[in-house]
Amino acid sequence: MGRWKPDGRRRLQDAALKLYAERGFAEVTAAAVAERAGLTERTFFRHFPDKKEILFGDEEALRDTFVAAVAAVPVDATPYEATLAGLKALTGALQPSRERLVLRTRIIRQSPELRERELVKLAAWAAALTTILCERGLGPADAVFAAETATTTFRVAFERWTAEPLVDDALFELVQEGFTAVERFLRR
Amino acid sequence: MGRWKPDGRRRLQDAALKLYAERGFAEVTAAAVAERAGLTERTFFRHFPDKKEILFGDEEALRDTFVAAVAAVPVDATPYEATLAGLKALTGALQPSRERLVLRTRIIRQSPELRERELVKLAAWAAALTTILCERGLGPADAVFAAETATTTFRVAFERWTAEPLVDDALFELVQEGFTAVERFLRR
DNA sequence: CGAGTTCATGTCAGTGACTGTCATCGCTGT
DNA sequence: ACAGCGATGACAGTCACTGACATGAACTCG
Numbered sequence: 001m002g003r004w005k006p007d008g009r010r011r012l013q014d015a016a017l018k019l020y021a022e023r024g025f026a027e028v029t030a031a032a033v034a035e036r037a038g039l040t041e042r043t044f045f046r047h048f049p050d051k052k053e054i055l056f057g058d059e060e061a062l063r064d065t066f067v068a069a070v071a072a073v074p075v076d077a078t079p080y081e082a083t084l085a086g087l088k089a090l091t092g093a094l095q096p097s098r099e100r101l102v103l104r105t106r107i108i109r110q111s112p113e114l115r116e117r118e119l120v121k122l123a124a125w126a127a128a129l130t131t132i133l134c135e136r137g138l139g140p141a142d143a144v145f146a147a148e149t150a151t152t153t154f155r156v157a158f159e160r161w162t163a164e165p166l167v168d169d170a171l172f173e174l175v176q177e178g179f180t181a182v183e184r185f186l187r188r
Numbered sequence: 189m190g191r192w193k194p195d196g197r198r199r200l201q202d203a204a205l206k207l208y209a210e211r212g213f214a215e216v217t218a219a220a221v222a223e224r225a226g227l228t229e230r231t232f233f234r235h236f237p238d239k240k241e242i243l244f245g246d247e248e249a250l251r252d253t254f255v256a257a258v259a260a261v262p263v264d265a266t267p268y269e270a271t272l273a274g275l276k277a278l279t280g281a282l283q284p285s286r287e288r289l290v291l292r293t294r295i296i297r298q299s300p301e302l303r304e305r306e307l308v309k310l311a312a313w314a315a316a317l318t319t320i321l322c323e324r325g326l327g328p329a330d331a332v333f334a335a336e337t338a339t340t341t342f343r344v345a346f347e348r349w350t351a352e353p354l355v356d357d358a359l360f361e362l363v364q365e366g367f368t369a370v371e372r373f374l375r376r
Numbered sequence: 377c378g379a380g381t382t383c384a385t386g387t388c389a390g391t392g393a394c395t396g397t398c399a400t401c402g403c404t405g406t
Numbered sequence: 407a408c409a410g411c412g413a414t415g416a417c418a419g420t421c422a423c424t425g426a427c428a429t430g431a432a433c434t435c436g
Binding site: 079080081112115116119120141142145146148149150152153155156160177178179181182184185187 | 267370375
Binding site for chain 4: 002003004008039040042043046
């Protein structure tokens with residue numbers, strides 16, 4: 001065993017989730033999170049660039065999942081089909097962690113600062129999707145609108161899925177309902 | 189004339205726009221903005237809750253314009269028609285200020301923090317639109333998807349409109365193109 | 377006119393987020 | 407054994423933001 005207990009990063013994430021949930025994001029100092037994790041404030045900021053980011057540590061891996069799934073779809077599929085395949089993979093990866101995600105979402109909803117950060121994360125997803133759709137031959141402008149629509153729809157579906165009281169529907173179903181709702185809106 | 193020069197708030201906004209543009213948002217302290225405006229840091233934070241918000245001072249008035257225009261549409265119009273009327277009014281109000289908006293947008297694009305804030309502002313617009321669409325008889329879930337789609341589309345169109353090099357199209361045209369692009373995406 | 381009120385601002389002290397820098401010391405490889 | 411690496415601690419510093427209180431011109435009311 002090393003000089004320090006292992007998994008400092010994970011311990012910080014767990015401590016943050018607990019403390020933010022108990023006392024609220026604004027009431028918890030970075031030093032308090034670090035202390036709970038048996039580390040110092042300085043180490044907190046070595047692992048995470050700021051107090052918010054600690055709640056979004058898994059985001060990147062999920063984005064890769066999503067992107068990889070879209071990229072795996074045959075090129076002769078439509079952009080919509082490719083996107084839907086990505087969302088299928090993504091929602092599949094999310095489904096088992098619903099409980100933790102609900103807790104995390106409850107924290108995020110209570111803090112405007114965290115909500116800001118969440119929106120930026122989604123914007124990064126949209127940017128990634130835009131790139132892929134372009135590579136698949138969609139025009140740049142169309143790709144942006146498509147990607148933004150897809151991520152926005154996903155976001156709203158995700159919010160419904162994690163809103164309390166919980167609905168029974170699977171996340172992917174909510175996403176599909178979202179797309180049909182958007183289409184209904186635009187047709188009339 | 190009062191004890192102080194008038195229009196402190198406006199002077200702060202002008203100073204912030206200039207300094208942020210010159211040196212970049214992160215490099216400018218609130219104290220520096222205040223000093224340029226002939227005021228103290230404390231007064232800066234009396235007018236604006238934080239360093240970012242000073243760039244979004246007119247947002248609320250614009251949102252009211254938008255909301256009022258949507259509300260003014262006869263109730264027998266479709267949600268899409270009502271939304272489009274709101275966007276028509278909004279884009280009309282924006283069109284004359286393009287130059288200033290381009291400068292502001294350039295600043296915002298260079299700072300992740302400011303980008304965060306911008307997205308939250310748009311989210312507030314979506315929430316307002318959701319409320320109105322509900323009042324007009326649209327179901328809650330449909331209203332959310334519709335409102336989010338509309339504001340997202342507007343945002344992307346606005347980004348294109350303020351991107352350099354500037355395009356010739358009017359903002360409202362870009363919004364309409366956006367809606368058709370979204371529809372194309374969803375149909376296939 | 378004079379006393380009290382308001383209101384935008386100044387002053388000052390404090391907290392907490394974040395950063396730069398250097399020291400520490402188990403572990404790893406030679 | 408020795409050298410260097412890498413995660414951490416220690417500490418000082420900057421800056422965003424806040425609370426409390428002071429100031430003085432303008433405004434109000436008798």
